[in-house]
Amino acid sequence: MEIRYATNPEDMKTYTTEKLRDDFLIESLFVKGEVNMVYSHYDRVIVGGVIPTTEELKLDGGDALRTDYFLERREIGIVNIGGKGKVTVDGEEYPLNKRDCLYVGLGKKDVTFHSDDPSSPAKLYIVSANAHKEYPTQVLPIKEAQPTKLGSDAESNNRTIYKYIHGEGIQSCQLMMGMTLLEPNNMWNTMPAHVHDRRMEVYLYFDMDEESRVFHFMGEPKETRHLLVKNEQAILSPPWSIHSGVGTNNYTFIWAMAGENYTFKDMDFVKMEDLK
Template sequence: MTSDATGATAAPGAAGSDVTTEVRLTTHPDDMDTLSPAALRARVLVDDLFVPGELKFVLSHHDRILIGGAMPAGGSLEVTAPQEIKAQHLCDRRELGVVCLAGSGTVTADDDELPMAPESIAYLGQGTRRVTLSGDAVFYLVSAPAHRRHPTVVRTRDEAEAVPVGDAGKAGARTIRKYVHQDGIASCELALGITTLEPGSVWNTMPCHTHDRRTEVYLYFDLPADERVVHLCGRPDNTRSVIVADRQAVINPPWSVHFGAGTAPYKFIWSTAGENLAYDDMDSVATAELR
């Protein structure tokens, strides 16, 4: 295992598997305030999850949220437990959400075969033993600790609860699709959904908020290769910016704001892990208070 001044560590996966895992340590607000732009990116930005034929994980010590990327590239990949969680199977003490970003494929969870199309999300409950991903899909994985088992479910984009929010006049019109949450697919700690910006809008999650009870990760996707999102994080009175490209993620500590604006249309997957599944459990921050 290796580590550096950013607080990140990396290690090979469990014996006999192709999984690699990077570990991100917790970030204190005072620490984030003093990080250089390069050190901030190393601390919060995940920029290399998706590699053809590979399964990769990043484990954050914030609420023990685990994110991953898998590209079976027409074959299949077994989702093995990273050695950092010390479990025989990934879902021995965890639950797992699998999102199809592009292409098509299948999530096999024990005896269940779940067909996946773009923006389908599969939820796999605690106790699931064998998980395999196959097809030409690009899969994004999110896992949180779990204390009891909930049923395995797959939900398509059209089946998700769609909520229009924002104001086109403020360039923030968007549609939030909720999949795993208090009133949707049942889970223990995991909440998961997709937000799509409407044509002509660029701002996401405005007005912004924090929520001390949950860590939130944003995975930006469907962003043209030459375009970027300016993601804002940090304390409301001392925000920091991170420039984000397509299929890159930002780990936002519970005390941090998390919002941004893009130079072109985009979508993002929001996922939280923590002690409250209520979607509206937020501590609002007035735009005028941001610094």
């Protein structure tokens, strides 16, 4: 498991492009036959990618967590962005089609990942946060998730938001998770920008072709930077940072948050005139 430390916003002002990418961009999450994870010191969130093929893969924190099993003091959200698969939790199977979400709560000991067809494997994106209370394991298929339409073609941000894990959906301790789909010919997300100093956020960009890119904007509102992001790469967004982007084509992204509170709407919007 790779460890990423927190960054002071004053220090970030001096970063080169390479240093910015090293600290905030996760470039290679999904590798066939592997479980890859990054431990962030922003609210101690763990981000991971799993592609099981012919053999099942096991959720294991190794020495990084110093616990007897991964979910001893944690909860986890899982979204499948690939072929059909399943997650087995303490012997119970949970099938996942593309864009379905599974929440697994505190205390579950044995979590394994499987693909129905190794030639078209599942790609299981995972985000885990610390937990202090057990909540039930629960699946929410994309077809049962409540869509929220936002934006417009005129603003190039016509999009649909699906909230999976949140106060009015799947219950958790602190983890919130959902997905945003941009319609064709729409490229902007989360603009006007905002920050939420009480929690961090993680973005995973996907459903992009090989040549497409997203310019992900981050940094303090008066000191912005950008990262160039490819398909199936993730961004760690600090609490003090904006998190907005524009793509060369439309795309889909999964957002996940953890931190001080559990209120989805707790965000501080930034006026366009204040962005620099």
